[in-house]
Amino acid sequence: MYNPRKIFSDHLPVIAVRGVIFLPASDIRVEIGRDFSKNAITEAENNRDGHVLLVFQENPTIEEPEFSDFVEIGILARISVKIKLPNGNYKIKFEPVTRVRLNDLIAKEPFYLIDFTSVQLIQEDINEEQVLLKMLTKEIVENAKFIFRDSKKVLESLNKGITSEQLSDLIASEIRIPENERIKYLKELSINKRLKYLLEDIEKEKTLQSIENKINESVRKSTDQNQREYYLREKMRAIQEELGDSKQSDAQKFLEQIEASDMPTKVKDKALKELKRYEYLSPNSAESNVVRTYLETLISIPWAKTTKDEEDINVAIQKLEDSHFGLEKVKERIIEYLSVKMLTGKNPQTILCLSGPPGVGKTSLAKSIAKALNREFVKTSLGGVHDEAEIRGHRRTYVGALPGRIINGMIKAKVVNPVFLIDEIDKLVMNDRNDPSSALLEVLDPEQNQFFSDHYVEEDYDLSQVIFITTANYLQNIPDPLRDRMEVIELSSYTEIEKFHIAKQFLIDKQIKSHGLESKKITITDAAIKIIIRDYTREAGVRQLERLFGSIVRKSIKQILTKKLDSITIKQDNLSKFLGKPLFKNNQVLKNDMIGVVTGLAYTMAGGDTLEVEATYYEGKNNLVLTGNLGDVMKESAMAALSYVKSNSQKLGIKQELFERNDFHIHVPEGAIPKDGPSAGVTLATALISVMTNRKVNRFVGMTGEITLNGRVLPIGGLKEKAIAASRTGLKEIIIPEGNEKDVEDIPKEVRDVLTIHFAKKIDDVIKIALLD
16 A cells, blocks of 8 residues: 555554654554544554554653654554453554654544655665674674664574665664664664664663673672672672762752752752762761761751741730749749830840749749740750850861750751750859850850851851740859840749749649649648648748659558548648658747847748847957857858947947957857858847847847948848748847838738838847847
């Protein structure tokens, strides 16, 4: 029907072939699955004597190609064998007839119908063709085994004798090259050019084979034949080095993570540069692990991700109230801080430092700030840190180098705007060689921390969106430049009243729940709670108190289980069965008014307390004896008190001979407990005046205040705690410096109601109230 020797035109149904290129001399077998191709087969068998047009898609992923998607040269072929497969598709063998040029698409439904014209091959210089054939034949004979898919078929055809046109098509069909490179043999009509293409492709295959042989030889020399596993790994390494394709899967994973991250452009460029280094490093080298760790760190650092802040200040206030009892001034300052943050949308220019004794809630208060703002919370403790590298990280030149605590904290937070608690900032270890506080200057300075530099990361990191909060027990241990960058909020020790409410509202329920009990199973009366606070604890915070409640709950559970009880109540009467004998003894008011014995008010880290100051004199040489484990400041206060008494002896009605012929002894009981501070000055002076004038002291009066040589009474600290201690002890009146009048409002109302508070400007005011006639 069609004569391949002549030029002819026609139109035929089309079979669109994907992913493979056939040539006229090749064995053409195609699985037909698309509907338009099945329709084309039916049309060819019924009306075209089995003739179809095989066309080739340049992009195999297109399901419904257009005319422009086909290679311009196709193959006219005839159906030879058709087999129907179980899946409904057809497996068809075609007999190729000739190459044709596609002219135009006539129809797409129900099958593709294309107009075509046959093409004739171009024969050029016959001498050149013979030379090319000779060269090609030599290459085929020498290299057939590794350059052809079916070398036996090629060699048999060559021995039988075939035309140069058939030979070029056969070799082009069998040579091991990518299918997209095979298109040139389909489109090329010049036989000589085809032969040249073949020689070029054979030379490429020979080069690749030479490289492979070189790799194999390199591997054989570097490995033992008996170590198969080692041999395979070395071979893979050699292949990767030769192809420049080392650690591709790892590198690709890193590349995807870097591209998906929110790194700044400068940091991303640095990461890509390190990734390129990583690709060329040997997997077994130490440097490879260093670069890998560095890349993982850069990817895990948050660069732009944030959390949305709470915008309702009332919600923030309620969250603080729910989590903390008391601390009104502290909470007020924090609410002011949060208000500025919510109004401006920016972090306030101050760094908060929560200062106070252990256990008063500094860390939990920082957590509450994070909760009130709906921010992530992260904490790092600086206790015992003595190296700047702990803050800024180690340089990557060191083995095992890692980023510092600040960057590690940001990695844990996973956002750039957490609440970051720097705990125990007063516990930094500084000496002549190391000063880690210097590294914190940049972190805690709002003007500088947007360009924080970590030695390990080596790129600027923005900390300006972080809310930094620090905690400390002793402010005097914080270097001045560092302290200057922070606003100190002091948390004093809890009063007994505050501890009572904290226990009632938080601690007891927390311990009951943590031990898996229902709250109705255990009841602790108010009287029992107060006794636990007074007789079993001496602390500023509530940690020991919470542990005691935990002990009570555990012993209660034991009784409930062993005695089959429904519930248990802890009262004042049975408390000792759960906690044993009281651990501490509280001072009480003296039974009688005495000469030379005065009740002073003291402040300790565990709260307020009272102490008795005793004075006496005996025959001697005007010496002052001080006992009771007194500190230097308190000793100086005693000297100042004695000097005041001596200089005002005439006004006080004391004879001068008394000083010349006697020694004076001041003692503060409980000598095992260290005592210090200036606030006992008026107490010491009153005791001396009492014993020298032989006047009794009102046992229901307590006092506190610093004394000067001219008898002035100076302000003191810890008034709230001292007043509560006075009330607890049973005192009815207290004398405080006039300068502390402004602090009286800090004293709880229930304490003010039971105490008469006197203000003293000079020691004369104290004597009038304290000494009895």
